[in-house]
Amino acid sequence: MKQAVMTAPGKIEFNNIDVPDINDNEVLLQIKKIGVCGSDIHVYHGKHPFTSYPIVQGHEYSAVIEKTGKNVTKVIPGQKVTARPQITCGNCAQCRRGDYNICDNLKVSGFQANGCAQDFFVVSEDVVYPVDDSISFEKIALVEPLAVAVYATEKPGSLEGKNVVVYGGGTIGNFIAQAARCRGAARVMLREISAYRLQVADACGIDYISNPLDESMEEAAERVFGPEGFSVAFEAAGARPALTDAVNSISKGGYIGIVGVFSKAPPVNMAFICEHELKMAGSMMYKHEHYLKAIDWLKNNMIQTDALISKCFDFYDYLDAYKYIDEMNDKVMKVMINVNN
C-alpha cells in the first residue's frame, strides 16, 4: 500500500509498504480524504514544537471500514467512518477524571504518532465513529475541526440568547461562529482582516461580519449589538490585537474562549479582567461527545461547508497542496488530499 512520510521539513517520501495487521480491538480503515490544517503546515515548515521526523501526517479524515478485529462491535466492514486522532494514557490525573483531551501523555496522530496519510490505517475501536452514508467523504473529513468548535462553544455554558463575537475567520473560527448559532446564540459576529475569509463566512450564512481594517471594535459592536453589547467571545486567530479588542469591549462578566495559537505571549490587561470580572478559558481539541455532536450537526445540515473546501489534491501531489496553501495565504480555506476515490 502507498504511504506518504514527511522525512524532514518540506520533504515527503512515498513508500510502498505492507498493509498493517490489527489486533482484536482494532479496525483497519481504508482512508478516503484527508484535510490539511494549520498545524500540518507548521510541521511542513519545521515549526511545530512537538513533532519530530520522520512522521506520517494526517489527522482530519474520512474512511471506510476495511476489516474489524474479533471483539469489535461498533462498526462493520464497508461502513463510512471517521476517527478521533487522540491517543491518551488513561493513567494521568486528567485522564482519570475524564479530561483526556489534556492528557499529560497525549499523542496526536500525525504529530507525535503516525497519521493517516496512507491507503490503510489502524485505529482502536473506541476512537472510531460511524457516519451516516448520506454525508460525503469531504464533509466527514471536516468532523475533526468542527469538533474543536463544538467543544469551544460548550465551555462557556449555554449560549442561548447571547451575543457572540468570533475573532478569526479560518476554518476553526468559521466553525465556531456556526456552532454558536447552532447553540442558539442571538447574534454572532465574525471579525477577520481577510476580505476573502469574510466572504466565505458570509457564504456560510454567518449573519454579521466585520473587518477591523474598516471599522473599530467599538463601531462594530455598536452596529451589530447596539447598547446590549456582547457577553461571549472566542479568539480563534492567535492575534494580539484581537485579544485586546475582546478584553476591552466585552460586557462585564463576559467569557473569552481561547482557541487560537499565539506564537508570542500576548499582553493582557489584567486590571480589566479583575474589575470587569471577565472569564477566560482555553479549550484543547475535543472529547468523544463533541465528535458525536459534530457528526450530528453535519448530518442535519446545520453546518454549511461548501464554501470551506477550497481544493482537493491527489495523494502523490501532497507537497503541491502545502505549496498551494503557502501561495494562497489568506485566500484559502480547507485543502484536502484524495487518498482513495
Ligand SMILES: [Zn+2]
Ligand atoms: Zn487539524
Ligand SMILES: [Zn+2]
Ligand atoms: Zn493521560
